[in-house]
Amino acid sequence: MIGRHLDRIHQTSYLLSMTSAAPAPTSPAVPTVADPAARRRAAWLAGVGxxxxxxxxxxGISSAAALLEALRDTLGFGSVTASLLPTLPTLCFAAAGLTASPLARRFGTERAVLVALVALAAGLGLRMVPATWALLTGTVVGMSGLAVGNVLLPALLRGHFPHRVSVLTGVYTTVMALGATLAAAVAVPVADGFDSPSLGLAVWAIPAVAALLVWSLVRAPHAAAGGTGAAGHVSPWAMARTRLGRLVTAYFALQALNCYALVGWLPTLLSDRGMSHGGAGAMLAITQGAGIPATFALLAFVRATGRLRPAFVLVSVSMLIGFTGLLVAPVAAPVLWAVAVGVGFCSFPLVLSVIGGSGAGAAETTALSTLAQSLGYGVAATGPFALGLMHGATGGWTVPMAALVVTAVGQLLVGLVLSGGRGAAGAAEPDAAPEPARRPGA
Structure with a gap:
């Protein structure tokens, strides 16, 4: 529905992209392969990667949330650090996410993702050191790698699988949810097995190393097939001049704020109400896991024309139900609230499917993804930190959860505009046509 209105984005983006005097380097492309079997192997390798x-x-995020109280008891840090730790991922997503587009332009998307995986593995590994400085430093390094992966993954899908973006968006967001569910469910038992919450965090560097080894074998698709190199760079600020860019960014910011604020503090909230650390971690796992079947059902539902708005309403209302339950009676029906919030978290794959299907190619998809994720996560970073401060100031969870109910209402309203006829129709229209950028020396 939204995709039919993106022709003006392409025109605006093209004009703003003329600032480069020479093409930037790209990832090494796979040579033209006549053998269909070889092409299938390359596609499978990219898909597995x-x-x-x-x-x-x-x-790395879900495991830290589940182990927050254990880390605080072991390392002895105070309330400010406890509020900062769940905030760092979104801060890194906002700051380091801005580097994703320049990295892809300079080295090519595939190599940029390889660098991101190195940073992720190194950061998670550093957190094995039982010290607050190592915990915070490793989180910054690892989450910065995640930030680049977050931004560039939609472009990888667009470049390697241009005709299967919607289906594979559902696959990769489901796999993300599986990873988050697994980490939330087993982080506490793994840490108990090592008798160290720091080692319980560091063990998650192993899957990062596995991804790094596989991705080192992947090459960009041949240019004729829509490679993901940096040619045809589009500035993210071209998208900021469009209605679609602003609405997608606003929606992304609100859903990320709601998600990370809740994920960062849900186990602590439930523990404060008398639930065991293991039980609270299990509720976080249910929250993450509930979105797995819901994601596939939701993305299949929105493939039909005219169903985007009902999908946005469904996820926002579900989140409101879960947040309200956690506000009024958090331990009366924790599984119900966890499932409702988990379905609400499907707003993430929903907005990613809009981003992944937008633009005239991988360059424009990267630009929109960079804009939405960098600015969106910048706003979202206030959520976990503000919740921690409100909890510390009031000594309870009533005010923090009431604040999340308000932001969930805001997400519902923005989703209605984004998915409505007027919002979709006018989304791609820039406020004013930009002047062609001059080349150096012109």
Whole structure:
């Protein structure tokens, strides 16, 4: 529905992309292969690599959330650090996400993702050191790698599988949810087995190394087949001049704020109400896992024309139900609230499917993804930190959860505009046509 209105984005983006005097280097492309079997092998390798990357994109976050109280008891840090730790991922997503497009332009998308995986594995491995400085430093390094992967994954799908973006968006967001569910469910038992929450965090570097080894074998598709190299760079700010760009960014910001604020503090909230650390971690796992079947059902539902708005309403209302339950009676029906919030988290794959299907090619998809994720996560970073401060100031969870109910209402309203006829129709229209950028020396 939204995709029919993106021709003006392409015109605006093209004009703003004229600032480069020479083409940037691209990833080494796979030579033209006449053998269909060889092409299938290359596609399978890229697909496996993308799935492994997706699996790693939430492991380090969910495991840290489940182990937050154990880390605090062991390392002895205070409330400010406890509020900062769940905030760091979104801060890194906002700051490091801005580097994704320049990295892809300079080295090519595939090599940029390889660098991101190195940073992820190194950062997660550093967290094995039982010290607060190692915990925070490793989180910054690892989450910066995640930030680049977050931004570039939609472009990888667009470049390697241009005709299967919607289906594979469902696959990789589902795999992300599986990784998050696994980490939330087993982080506490793994840490108990090592008798160290720091080692319980560091063990998640192993899947990152596996993804790194596989991805090192992947090459960009041949240019004739729609390679994901940096040619045809589009500035993210071209998208910021469009209605679609602004609406997608606003929606992405609100859903990310709601998600990371809740994920970062749900186990602590339930533990404060008398639930065991293991039980609270299990509720987080249910929250993450509930979105797995819901994601496939939702993305299949929206393939039909005219169903985008009902999908946006469904996920937002479900999130509102879960947040309200956690506000009013958090331990009365925790499984119900966890499932409702998990379905609400499907707003993430929903907005990613909009991003992945937008633009005239991988360059425009990367630009929209960079804009939405960098600015969106910048806003979202206030969520976990603000919730921690409100909890510390009030000594309870009523005010923090009431604030999340308000932001969930805001997400519902923005989703209605984004998916409505007027929002979709006008989304791609720039406020003013930009002047052609001059080449150096012109």
């Amino acid at each position: 993308i799935v492994l990357i997706a699996f790693n994109l939430r492991l």
